[in-house]
Every structure is written in C-alpha cells, then in structure tokens.
Amino acid sequence: MDKKYQKLLLSIGLDLVGLIPIPFIDVVWAPLSAFILTRMYAGAKGKIAGLISFIEEIIPFSDVIPTFTMLWIYTNYIEKTGDEVSKFQSFKDSK
Structure with missing residues (x-):
C-alpha cells in the first residue's frame, strides 16, 4: 500500500x-493528539492543526471533527492544487 494511503488509514x-x-x-487524548499531529505533519500546518486538535478534544462534546483526516485531505489535495494554481499563475505572468 502507498505510504500516502497508510497515513490516511492511520488518520x-x-x-x-x-x-x-x-x-x-x-x-489524556487532547495533548497526545496535538503531539501526534505535529509529528505526522511537519511545519506550520502541523502546529496549527495540533493546536486546533487540542482545543477540539479538550472541549466537551466537540470532538466530532475529524482533524487528522481533514489535514490529510488538505495536505494531499487542497495544498497541491494551490501549488499548481500558483505555478500556472507564475507562468501566465511571465508571458
């Protein structure tokens, strides 16, 4: 199985x-989930998602948001689409 999809299943x-x-x-899970997110996803997006996850998990009855899966979707689809759009815009502007 592709490493990308292994991370999805883990998420x-x-x-x-x-x-x-x-x-x-x-x-117990709130700080642990925040720590795991910062290790699974490096950089600012992991830190921001970790903070969001901590807040979401520590507040009662708000832990229905699939933070890990949403970050996986963002990393693998939304962020890449944004990169492609910016590359196209750079190419278009250079003409």
Missing part, C-alpha cells in the same frame, strides 16, 4: 480514537 484510526466518549480519555 482515520486516530480520529476514531478521538470519538471515544469518556471524559478522562479526552483529557
């Missing part, structure tokens, strides 16, 4: 862990 699994409705687990 889905980690999002499912975040759905466990036990308050004590949220207290």
